[in-house]
Amino acid sequence: MALNNSSIYDFVIVGAGPAGLTASIVAAREGFKVVVIEKGEQAGPKPRGEGMGHYAIVDDILGKDFLSSIGFKSNGDRVWHSPGNLQITTTFREYPHYFFEWREFIDRFVEKTKEVGVEILLKSEVIEPIEKNGICIGLKYKDESSNINEIYGKAVLDCSGYAGVIGRYYGVPYDEEINCPIIKCLVSEANIEIEKTPGLQFFFIGNGDLDYSPNFPPSVAYIFPLENKRLEVGLMLRMAQVPQMKTVIVPDDKEILRVWDNLKKNYPGFSEFFKAAKIDYEEVTVLPNARMVKNFVPRPGIVLIGDSAGFVNPFGSSGLYYSMEMSQFWVKNIAKKMKEKEDIWSTENIEEFKTAFENYDVYTEVKGLYNLIGAFEYKIFNRLRTAEKINKKWEYISNLLSQA
Numbered sequence: 001m002a003l004n005n006s007s008i009y010d011f012v013i014v015g016a017g018p019a020g021l022t023a024s025i026v027a028a029r030e031g032f033k034v035v036v037i038e039k040g041e042q043a044g045p046k047p048r049g050e051g052m053g054h055y056a057i058v059d060d061i062l063g064k065d066f067l068s069s070i071g072f073k074s075n076g077d078r079v080w081h082s083p084g085n086l087q088i089t090t091t092f093r094e095y096p097h098y099f100f101e102w103r104e105f106i107d108r109f110v111e112k113t114k115e116v117g118v119e120i121l122l123k124s125e126v127i128e129p130i131e132k133n134g135i136c137i138g139l140k141y142k143d144e145s146s147n148i149n150e151i152y153g154k155a156v157l158d159c160s161g162y163a164g165v166i167g168r169y170y171g172v173p174y175d176e177e178i179n180c181p182i183i184k185c186l187v188s189e190a191n192i193e194i195e196k197t198p199g200l201q202f203f204f205i206g207n208g209d210l211d212y213s214p215n216f217p218p219s220v221a222y223i224f225p226l227e228n229k230r231l232e233v234g235l236m237l238r239m240a241q242v243p244q245m246k247t248v249i250v251p252d253d254k255e256i257l258r259v260w261d262n263l264k265k266n267y268p269g270f271s272e273f274f275k276a277a278k279i280d281y282e283e284v285t286v287l288p289n290a291r292m293v294k295n296f297v298p299r300p301g302i303v304l305i306g307d308s309a310g311f312v313n314p315f316g317s318s319g320l321y322y323s324m325e326m327s328q329f330w331v332k333n334i335a336k337k338m339k340e341k342e343d344i345w346s347t348e349n350i351e352e353f354k355t356a357f358e359n360y361d362v363y364t365e366v367k368g369l370y371n372l373i374g375a376f377e378y379k380i381f382n383r384l385r386t387a388e389k390i391n392k393k394w395e396y397i398s399n400l401l402s403q404a
C-alpha cells in the first residue's frame with residue numbers, strides 16, 4: 001500500500017454535497033486553504049433534495065436570486081392523506097419555496113468554489129481519519145488508481161452525508177438509530193394538472209396496512225408537483241419508532257422496491273398520479289432523519305456536519321437549508337479561532353463551539369422539530385399504528401399537522 005501525496009490544508013472536507021461545498025466556500029472566502037474530497041466522478045454525484053426555501057444563506061452562498069432563477073415556486077399547500085386516502089387535510093405555509101434540478105443547483109456551488117480557489121479532489125474515497133495524540137489531524141483516502149493517500153488539515157469536516165464515513169469510524173450508530181430508507185423517483189407525463197393541484201401531497205401508511213407486506217414500517221409516500229406533468233415522488237420509511245415496534249420487520253431494498261411498485265399500482269389516491277406516467281429516475285437511498293447525532297465533535301479536530309450529523313428537518317425530510325446553515329456556523333466559529341492562532345481544539349474551545357451551536361436558533365429549530373416529530377410518530381405510528389385507528393383520530397392528527 002503506497003502512501004504518497006501528503007499535503008497540509010486549513011480545512012479538509014469530506015464530501016462535495018451541499019454541506020461540504022458550502023463549508024468550502026465559506027472557509028475559502030475567509031482566506032483559508034481548503035480541499036474537498038469527493039468519492040464520485042463529479043460533485044454531488046447522485047440527485048438528492050430538489051426543493052428548498054429561499055433563505056438569506058442561499059443568496060449569500062450561491063448569489064442573489066439564483067434559486068428563483070432555476071426554480072419553480074411552490075404554492076405553500078401541504079395536502080395530507082390519511083391511510084387508505086379516507087380523509088384529507090390541507091395546511092398552508094406561507095414562504096417562498098422552490099423546486100429545481102439537482103445538477104443545476106450543485107453546478108452553481110462548484111462555480112462558486114472555483115471563484116474562491118477551493119480544490120476539489122474527485123474519484124477520491126475517504127477511508128479513515130488520521131489521529132495524533134487523540135486529535136484528528138487528517139484523512140486517508142483512496143484515489144482512482146486505488147493508491148492510498150494521506151492529507152492533513154487543521155480542521156476536518158465530515159460532510160459525507162448518510163455514509164457518515166468518519167462519524168461511523170467513531171461509533172455513530174447510523175444504521176441502528178439515524179438513517180431511514182427513502183425512495184427517490186422522478187416522473188414525467190404524470191396524471192396531474194399541476195395548475196389545479198399544485199400542493200405537496202403526503203400519504204400516510206400505517207404499519208400493518210399493506211396486506212402484501214404486513215410488517216412494513218410506517219411510511220409516508222409523497223408527491224411534489226414540478227412542471228409540465230413532471231413530479232418528484234417517493235416513499236419515506238419512518239424508522240424512529242421501529243426499534244420499539246415488535247410488529248415491524250426492517251425491509252431490505254428489494255422488499256422496499258416491491259412495496260413501492262405496489263403503491264404505484266394500487267395505493268388509494270397515490271396510484272392515480274402514475275397512470276401513463278414515465279419513470280425517469282428511481283432508486284432506494286437513505287436519509288438520516290430518525291434522530292440527530294448526539295456529539296458533533298466525536299474527536300478534537302473533526303466535526304460532523306449536514307446529513308452526517310442528522311441535521312435535517314425530519315418532517316419534510318429537508319436538509320439542504322439546514323446543512324448549509326450548519327456548515328457556515330461551524331466554519332465561521334473554527335475560522336475565528338484559527339485567525340486568533342489559538343489551540344483550536346482545546347477542551348475549552350470545543351465546549352465553546354458546542355455551547356454556541358446549541359444556542360444557535362437553527363439548531364434549536366431542528367431540535368424542536370425532532371422533539372415534535374418524536375411525540376407525533378410515537379402517538380400515530382406506534383400507539384395508533386394501523387389505518388383503522390389512525391383514521392379514527394384524524395381530526396386530532398390534523399391539528400398536529402397544522403403545527404408541522
Ligand SMILES: Cc1cc2nc3c(=O)[nH]c(=O)nc-3n(C[C@H](O)[C@H](O)[C@H](O)COP(=O)(O)OP(=O)(O)OC[C@H]3O[C@@H](n4cnc5c(N)ncnc54)[C@H](O)[C@@H]3O)c2cc1C
Binds near residue numbers: 017234308323
Ligand atoms: C429522496 C430525497 C429527497 C430529499 N428531498 C429534499 C427536499 O426536498 N428538500 C431538502 O431540503 N432536502 C431534501 N433532501 C435532503 C437533502 O438532499 C440532504 O439533507 C442534503 O443533500 C444534505 O447535504 P450533505 O452535503 O450533508 O450530504 P449529501 O448531499 O449526501 O452529500 C454527501 C457527499 O459526500 C460524498 N461521500 C460520501 N462518502 C464519501 C467518502 N467516503 N469519501 C468521499 N466522499 C464521500 C457523497 O458522494 C456526496 O457527494 C432529500 C434527500 C433525499 C435522499
